[in-house]
Amino acid sequence: MVRLFSGQRAWVAQRFTAVMLLAAVLAGLMWLLLGEPLDYTRWYALLTTPVGAVLTVLIFVMLAVHGWVGARDIVLDYVQPRGLRLALLGAILLVLAATLIRVVLVLATHGAT
């Protein structure tokens, strides 16, 4: 589990997702500032289009990868007892996976209606 995205792969993934997320944040800000006032209808319209839904899932996947590498690094640095370390890493993976699954489920449910 410690080596999920080991060494260089994790390092590259963290930096790649950081750049992508920065681009997503900038694009999101542009969308917010240049469009009509933000309300539920506008959010709904964005997230139920195929492009909006796919982009949202991609953003959350990158967030999960970036978050996993960062959180894993913090645990490896600060938590030394092996049992506690594995438990924390497992919990982080669980939260990230559950978040991703929920995002996909919400988008799939609303996109289908």
Next chain:
Amino acid sequence: MQLRIYRFNPDTDAQPRMQDYDITPEAGDKKLLDVLIRLKSVDDSLSFRRSCREGICGSDAMNINGRNGLACLQSLDELKQPVVLRPLPGFPVIRDLIVDMTLFFAHYHSIKPYLINPESPPERERLQTPEQRERLNGLYECILCACCSAFCPSFWWNPDKFIGPAGLLQAYRFIADSRDTATAERLDYLDDVYRLYRCRTIMNCTEVCPKGLSPSHAIEQIRLALLKQSS
């Protein structure tokens, strides 16, 4: 001159303590090591390592007023008093200012700090262009004093697995050497979640190196070399 020095004798002390000293430096005393040697003549129980007294051997590395450095290079007139001397942080203490460097040198040996080239050597020497030789500047000068590794939080957190800035600087010294043919093997060994990638680019190593070297730059170069190798 007032000094507060970390004292610990494992044979007699249950806990370390700080001992205060007041000593008058003499005319020839210019560096901290001069005062420590003078102090040793007064209190011969005080233990510290020293050898060349000119910043080449790296023996007298210690924590001076909260910052790692070499006692032999530390000018007396730059020191705020009382001068607080402690052993290198993060290293097991053997006695007083002497630390156990076994792990530090184990990491150093793990990166194979010697030229690997199975081709039979030429009659005189393996030649390099001036540019190839230039790449070794800022790397070969490391004296393995451990000031950098002992000031690196990542090394404090994982001293048994993270090679540390000194070891990684030495690793890059051989990766950068045009005469070495084991670059791929060296990079494969370093591509590990602990050995290289525990470095969080805190850059204490570069900030504290008494020889003015930049282990953090060397670490960045290793990461880039790994990237080039895999692409």
